[in-house]
Amino acid sequence: MKCFGLTPDRLRAAEGALPPVPSVARSVLWGALGFAVVSLAAYSVWAFRLVTGTGMLYASIAAVYLGASGAILARLVPPSGRIRYLGLFTLGFAGYAALWCLCWFGLRGRYHADFHGSVLGLGWLAWLHWRAFAARGPWVPAALVLLALHTLGYTLGDDLHALVGGVHGRLLWGLGHGLGFGAGLGWLLHQAQNAARRPEAFVREG
Numbered sequence: 001m002k003c004f005g006l007t008p009d010r011l012r013a014a015e016g017a018l019p020p021v022p023s024v025a026r027s028v029l030w031g032a033l034g035f036a037v038v039s040l041a042a043y044s045v046w047a048f049r050l051v052t053g054t055g056m057l058y059a060s061i062a063a064v065y066l067g068a069s070g071a072i073l074a075r076l077v078p079p080s081g082r083i084r085y086l087g088l089f090t091l092g093f094a095g096y097a098a099l100w101c102l103c104w105f106g107l108r109g110r111y112h113a114d115f116h117g118s119v120l121g122l123g124w125l126a127w128l129h130w131r132a133f134a135a136r137g138p139w140v141p142a143a144l145v146l147l148a149l150h151t152l153g154y155t156l157g158d159d160l161h162a163l164v165g166g167v168h169g170r171l172l173w174g175l176g177h178g179l180g181f182g183a184g185l186g187w188l189l190h191q192a193q194n195a196a197r198r199p200e201a202f203v204r205e206g
Contacts, residue, residue: 005084007134014080031186034072039178047170062097096121135195142191146184153180
């Protein structure tokens with residue numbers, strides 16, 4: 001998927017040589033901390049009742065994520081690809097949010113609608129990253145780790161919300177969700193870029 005300009009040959013042409021992929025520890029930590037800050041801002045819309053109406057609430061939260069998350073995660077991409085990564089992340093997160101909302105509203109919040117939405121949305125995010133970076137090998141294992149970390153953070157946040165309640169509980173939910181989601185996205189970015197550097201990947205790009 002060369003349209004995003006993130007395949008190894010495109011990055012090498014722009015950089016002169018491919019910069020090393022950030023370590024998995026740095027990727028996961030950067031993703032977790034950066035996304036936690038964004039998630040706190042997003043959940044503040046709900047915590048402080050800044051908007052009215054369910055549809056406007058979800059749209060506002062998604063807008064915060066879309067507006068800030070890509071720029072943070074782009075720091076894990078070579079400099080020449082960071083602007084193009086914003087387009088990739090915007091498309092990926094918009095699809096994730098749409099699929100999550102489709103499940104949530106379609107199932108009216110029942111039957112573990114949030115989990116089903118996460119499975120579909122995170123699967124889309126993982127597949128898109130894998131294709132955009134021309135990663136070698138199956139994308140499903142990376143998607144499963146992303147789902148596991150996202151679910152862990154979301155569940156931890158939910159438990160803290162139930163324990164604390166009120167504004168602080170809502171913010172703690174956002175913090176937990178952001179830490180888990182961000183760690184998963186950092187892992188995904190590391191894995192996709194690392195898999196794209198395998199010699200076999202260069203002969204099958206496109």
